[in-house]
Each structure stands twice: as structure tokens, then as C-alpha cells.
Amino acid sequence: MVIGAGSGIGAATARQLAAEGARVCVADINLAAAQSVAESIAAAGGEAFAEFIDIAEEAAVNAAVAAAVETLGGLDGAHINAADLRVIFEDTDLLAEDVAVFDRTLQVNVRGHFLCTRAVLPALLQRGAGSIVYTSSGAADAGDSSRPAYAVAKSGLNALMRHVASRWGREGITANCVAPGFVYTPEMEAGGQVPQSMLDGFLGSMPATRLGKVEDIAGVVAHLLSDQGRWINGQVYNVNGGALMR
Ligand SMILES: NC(=O)c1ccc[n+]([C@@H]2O[C@H](COP(=O)([O-])OP(=O)(O)OC[C@H]3O[C@@H](n4cnc5c(N)ncnc54)[C@H](O)[C@@H]3O)[C@@H](O)[C@H]2O)c1
Numbered sequence: 001m002v003i004g005a006g007s008g009i010g011a012a013t014a015r016q017l018a019a020e021g022a023r024v025c026v027a028d029i030n031l032a033a034a035q036s037v038a039e040s041i042a043a044a045g046g047e048a049f050a051e052f053i054d055i056a057e058e059a060a061v062n063a064a065v066a067a068a069v070e071t072l073g074g075l076d077g078a079h080i081n082a083a084d085l086r087v088i089f090e091d092t093d094l095l096a097e098d099v100a101v102f103d104r105t106l107q108v109n110v111r112g113h114f115l116c117t118r119a120v121l122p123a124l125l126q127r128g129a130g131s132i133v134y135t136s137s138g139a140a141d142a143g144d145s146s147r148p149a150y151a152v153a154k155s156g157l158n159a160l161m162r163h164v165a166s167r168w169g170r171e172g173i174t175a176n177c178v179a180p181g182f183v184y185t186p187e188m189e190a191g192g193q194v195p196q197s198m199l200d201g202f203l204g205s206m207p208a209t210r211l212g213k214v215e216d217i218a219g220v221v222a223h224l225l226s227d228q229g230r231w232i233n234g235q236v237y238n239v240n241g242g243a244l245m246r
Pocket of ligand 1 (some may be wrong): 003004005006007008009010027028029030033053054055056079082083084108110135136137138144158179180181183184185187
């Protein structure tokens with residue numbers, strides 16, 4: 001189950017997992033986008049179906065996960081990836097920003113992941129094994145003069161992941177985070193809203209020959225969800241072209 005899979009990194013993970021033979025639930029608050037991703041997977045010969053989910057709402061989370069488990073007959077793994085990125089430009093600095101921006105960021109980007117984890121874990125435990133991968137961000141560790149709520153939420157997500165890894169590792173569950181650096185998603189490119197000067201700035205700040213692509217992140221998530229990733233637990237994987245080295 002990929003949560004927040006209607007576009008960007010989540011859509012790429014859903015495609016990658018399906019290409020590797022998984023049956024995938026493509027879940028998103030934007031059901032039309034999720035349906036379009038699921039249809040493109042089916043057109044490429046994979047198996048996928050869409051579900052509506054709003055990770056800010058506990059009932060919606062539980063209903064979506066129950067529907068996915070029912071359709072799939074169980075659950076092997078979840079990529080919990082959704083974030084509310086609409087308010088990120090209002091996440092300016094601690095003195096300037098509206099408290100509502102802080103609240104909304106934490107409500108979706110960390111509390112939402114808490115709710116998703118509570119919903120998917122019983123299904124994973126029932127099979128005696130399973131993996132959760134969260135999408136964090138290099139912002140959790142970078143130290144930034146802007147986006148304080150986003151960084152706090154992603155740091156919280158890293159802590160939430162370590163709790164899950166340590167509490168349920170002995171019961172066959174692994175939990176890890178992937179922490180992307182700037183990834184130029186197809187939707188960002190199509191929207192044309194990221195100025196060229198900003199793209200040049202990102203590229204100039206890292207020892208790499210190109211910007212990050214959604215597939216760079218999807219490949220790592222798929223590995224963490226695969227049998228080959230079984231002994232990786234409690235880690236934050238930075239995938240950022242070397243922009244942040246730890
Ligand atoms: N693109 C980057 O540069 C970058 C860098 C670091 C981390 N990230 C993280 O990667 C993840 C994906 O980002 P992206 O760049 O692909 O963005 P995106 O906007 O393309 O994808 C986010 C998806 O989450 C969905 N979503 C938003 N709110 C939701 C909610 N309440 N319930 C369910 N779904 C919801 C959106 O509809 C969207 O499909 C996010 O967690 C983001 O913080 C992205």
C-alpha cells in the first residue's frame with residue numbers, strides 16, 4: 001500500500017513495486033490522481049487499484065486500510081509518503097508564520113503517519129512480517145532558516161519510525177525512512193513553477209551531475225520493502241545526490 005501515491009515520489013514507488021510484481025493499493029486524498037496512476041500501472045501490465053485516503057482523518061485512514069487489506073487479502077508492506085505541501089510556502093519562520101500552518105503541517109506530515117502506522121501494523125503483524133517505509137526529508141537534519149514546521153514534522157517522523165522499528169522488530173516488522181534531498185518531480189516540471197535559478201541553485205549545492213528524480217527515491221523504497229531489505233531496520237536513508245552527507 002502506497003499512501004500519497006497520486007503523484008510525485010509515491011506514484012513512482014507504486015509503479016516500481018508493480019513492475020517488480022507487487023499488487024499495489026494506490027492511496028491518495030486526490031482519488032482521481034490515484035485512479036490515473038493505477039490505470040497507468042494496469043496499462044503497463046501491473047496490478048493496482050486506487051483508494052481514497054485522507055491521512056488527517058482517523059476514520060478515513062482506517063477505512064482505506066481496511067479496504068486495501070480486504071482487496072489484497074493481507075498486507076506485506078506500506079510506503080507512508082503523503083505530506084501536505086500546499087502550506088510549505090507559508091512555513092516561513094517561527095515568528096512570522098501563522099500557528100495554523102504549524103498545526104496543519106504536523107497534523108498531516110507526522111500525526112497522519114502515526115494514524116497510518118496504527119492502521120497498517122495489525123495487518124502486517126498478522127502475517128508475522130512486514131515493512132513500513134516513511135518518506136522523511138533531509139530537512140529533518142539540515143538546519144534551515146525557513147520551513148520550521150516541515151523540519152519539526154520530518155524529525156518527528158524519524159522518531160516515530162525508530163519507535164516502530166524497536167517495538168516490533170522482534171515480531172518481524174521493519175521500519176525505515178527514506179530522506180530525499182530536492183527531487184524534481186514530473187508534476188513540478190509540468191507546473192513550471194520552480195524557477196530555473198532555484199533549480200540551478202540546488203544543482204550547484206551538491207556533488208552531482210543532475211537533480212534528483214522520483215525514480216531515485218522509488219528504487220530505495222522498493223529495496224527497503226523487499227526481501228533483500230529484511231535486515232535493515234530503524235534507519236534513515238538519505239538519498240540526495242550527496243547534498244547532505246551523514
Ligand atoms: N520532492 C522533494 O523535493 C521532496 C524532498 C524531500 C522530501 N519529500 C517528501 O516526499 C513526499 C512526497 O512528496 P512529492 O514531492 O512527491 O509531492 P507530491 O505533492 O507530488 O506528493 C504528495 C502526495 O500526497 C498527497 N496528499 C497530500 N495530503 C494528503 C492527505 N491529507 N492524505 C492523503 N494524501 C495526501 C497528495 O495528493 C500527493 O499526491 C512528501 O512526504 C515530501 O515531504 C519531497
